[in-house]
Structure formats: C-alpha cells, structure tokens
Amino acid sequence: xxxxxxxxxxxxxxxxxxxxxxxxxxxxxxxxxxxxxxxxxxxxxxxxxxxxxxxxxxxxxxxxxxxxxxxxxxxxxxxxxxxxxxxxxxxxxxxxxxxxxxxxxxxxxxxxxxxxxxxxxxxxxxxxxxxxxxxxxxxxxxxxxxxxxxxxxxxxxxxxxxxxxxxxxxxxxxxxxxxxxxxxxxxxxxxxxxxxxxxxxxxxxxxxxxxxxxxxxxxxxxxxxxxxxxxxxxxxx
Ligand SMILES: O=C(O)c1cc(=O)[nH]c(=O)n1[C@@H]1O[C@H](COP(=O)(O)O)[C@@H](O)[C@H]1O
Numbered sequence: 001x002x003x004x005x006x007x008x009x010x011x012x013x014x015x016x017x018x019x020x021x022x023x024x025x026x027x028x029x030x031x032x033x034x035x036x037x038x039x040x041x042x043x044x045x046x047x048x049x050x051x052x053x054x055x056x057x058x059x060x061x062x063x064x065x066x067x068x069x070x071x072x073x074x075x076x077x078x079x080x081x082x083x084x085x086x087x088x089x090x091x092x093x094x095x096x097x098x099x100x101x102x103x104x105x106x107x108x109x110x111x112x113x114x115x116x117x118x119x120x121x122x123x124x125x126x127x128x129x130x131x132x133x134x135x136x137x138x139x140x141x142x143x144x145x146x147x148x149x150x151x152x153x154x155x156x157x158x159x160x161x162x163x164x165x166x167x168x169x170x171x172x173x174x175x176x177x178x179x180x181x182x183x184x185x186x187x188x189x190x191x192x193x194x195x196x197x198x199x200x201x202x203x204x205x206x207x208x209x210x211x212x213x214x215x216x217x218x219x220x221x222x223x224x225x226x227x228x229x230x231x232x233x234x235x236x237x
Contacts, residue, residue, distance in 0.1 A: 007091075008035035008062040012234060013207065015039045015066050015183070016226075017217030018058075023050045027057055032226050035062040037234065039091065041215060043068045055088045064091035066183075066215075070123055071107075072096035079106040086116040092183075094163060097122035097150035104157035119181065123163040124150040127186030127199045143199070144168055151176055165199035166206030166214075173210040185215035189233065192219045204236045 016038050020026040026046050033040065040063045042054055047069060058065050067090040071081045078099050085093040095107060099122075108120055124147040125134070131143050139146055147168045152175065154162050161181025164172060169182050184206050186197040194200055195218060206214055216233070223229035 005059055005062065007059060007064050009064065010036055010038055012037050012039075013211065013213050013237065014203075014230065014233065015041050015213050015215045016220055016230070017041045017043060017068075017185070017215055018046055019043055019217050019221065020046055021049060023054055023057070026050070026054060027061075029221060029226065030058060030061055030063065033063075033230065034227075035064070038230065039064045039066060039213075041066040041068050041217075044070070052088055055090060059089060066090065066092040066094075068094055070094055070096050072099045073103070075100075075103040075106040078103040079110045082107040082118075082120060083110050083114060083116075086111055086114065086118040090118055092119040092121060094121050094123055094183075097124055097154050097162065101153055101157050104154060104159055108158045119160045121161045121163060121181060121183055122150070122154040122157075122159055124154070124168075125164070127165045127184075128196050130198045144171065148172065148175060151180075155180055161212070163215075166201035166209050166211045167199050169206065169209035169211045181212045182210060183213045183215060184211040185217070187214045187216045188219055202236075203233045207237050 018026045018040050040058055055065055067085045071078045078095055082093055125143055147164050151162045151172050155176045163183045165186050166184040186200045187203055188200045203214055220226045220229050
C-alpha cells in the first residue's frame with residue numbers, strides 16, 4: 001500500500017457523498033467540511049472524471065474515503081478491482097451483492113491476504129428501487145425480503161456489512177448481528193426533496209433504527225450552507 005498522510009478518524013456516522021463533476025468542485029466542497037465531523041464518499045461520476053488523484057487530494061486533507069464504485073463482475077475482476085481500491089488506501093469500498101457469493105468471497109480473501117484494513121461492504125437493493133422495480137427485473141419478492149436475502153449472503157461471504165436503506169436497518173441488525181455494519185443512503189431531513197430516492201429516512205430515525213453510517217449527498221451538498229446543514233444534522237443525532 002502506498003504511504004498516505006495521517007487521516008482523522010471522525011467521531012461521526014456521516015459520510016458526505018461528493019457527487020460533483022470535477023476535481024475542483026469536489027475539493028471546494030471538501031474544503032467546507034471538516035474530517036473531524038465526517039468521512040467523504042467518492043462515487044462513479046467523480047472517480048470517472050478525476051481518477052485516483054481525487055483520493056490522494058482527500059487523503060492529504062485528512063479525510064477517510066469511501067470509494068463507492070459498486071463493482072459487479074466475475075469473481076476475479078471484482079476481486080482485483082477491490083484490491084486496486086485498497087491499494088489506494090481507501091477506508092471503505094463496495095461491490096454489488098448480486099455479483100454473487102463467489103465474487104464477494106474472492107474479494108474478501110484477496111483483501112485479507114494482502115493485509116489490507118479496507119472495509120468491504122455490499123450493496124443489497126439500491127435505495128432508489130421499489131417492489132415495482134424489482135418485479136421488472138424478474139424478482140417477485142418484497143424489497144425487504146430481497147434485502148435480507150442479500151445481506152445474509154454478504155455475511156456468509158465474510159464481508160464487513162451492507163449498503164441498505166435505513167428502513168431495513170433494525171431488521172438487519174437482528175438478522176446479521178450488531179457487528180455487521182449498515183451503511184445507509186437515502187437520508188433526507190423533513191424539508192428535503194426525495195429526488196430519485198424511494199426508501200428514505202431522516203438522519204435521526206436512521207440512527208434509531210441501527211444505521212452505523214449515514215451516506216448523505218444532496219441534503220448537505222445542495223444546501224446553501226453545507227457546513228451549517230451538517231452541524232444541524234449532527235445536532236439531531
Ligand atoms: O452505495 C451507495 O453509496 C448508494 C447505494 C444506494 O443504494 N443508494 C445510494 O443512493 N447510494 C449512493 O448514495 C448517495 C446518495 O446521494 P443523495 O441521494 O444525494 O443523498 C449517492 O452518491 C448514491 O450513489
């Protein structure tokens with residue numbers, strides 16, 4: 001693993017989604033945040049535009065980074081992509097649980113064999129999906145049932161946790177145990193628009209339900225004052 005600067009371990013469950021279209025915009029937003037109060041997430045758009053440089057820049061600023069590229073491929077390709085993420089020193093990386101048990105097991109094994117501490121989690125059912133969307137894919141079960149099935153598969157593969165909606169968090173803690181990490185996007189305060197999210201929850205309720213981490217994008221990043229919005233949210237937790 002490459003040397004990286006000293007990172008701050010925040011005492012906060014908030015992960016801010018830096019869903020921006022350029023390095024400069026993402027860093028301008030990051031510079032309004034404090035690594036003592038949040039982690040940051042780099043997703044598909046930003047990483048495709050900037051590549052590993054954005055990770056280095058965020059590490060230089062002391063942030064722990066969740067690289068959210070949701071790998072979904074054959075076992076070897078998935079595992080090597082996860083390893084490449086870990087080699088950049090990211091705090092967390094994800095795959096789609098629907099890549100299957102073997103892909104998840106292979107990825108975890110290679111992280112362990114490489115001595116990496118990067119957390120590996122799997123997306124269950126995207127928070128933008130409903131039962132109708134699942135049915136269109138030929139999955140004729142309620143969303144919560146599919147989430148539970150994929151969470152159990154993820155646990156069997158030895159991963160650290162899942163991405164799910166906070167609406168499913170209390171059930172998943174019962175089913176998978178308290179140590180199984182629940183990372184929950186689809187977080188909205190009462191005054192926020194839902195946008196394309198379907199299974200949403202307020203920050204306060206998400207924590208009550210047992211979420212370990214709250215992934216928050218537009219609620220903070222589109223606020224007139226992102227710093228103020230984050231501290232308002234932190235005050236409710
Ligand atoms: O893996 C993710 O982070 C993720 C999974 C999921 O099921 N739903 C989901 O919204 N996300 C990500 O979480 C962020 C949510 O952003 P906002 O809807 O703006 O708060 C986006 O960057 C999504 O890509």
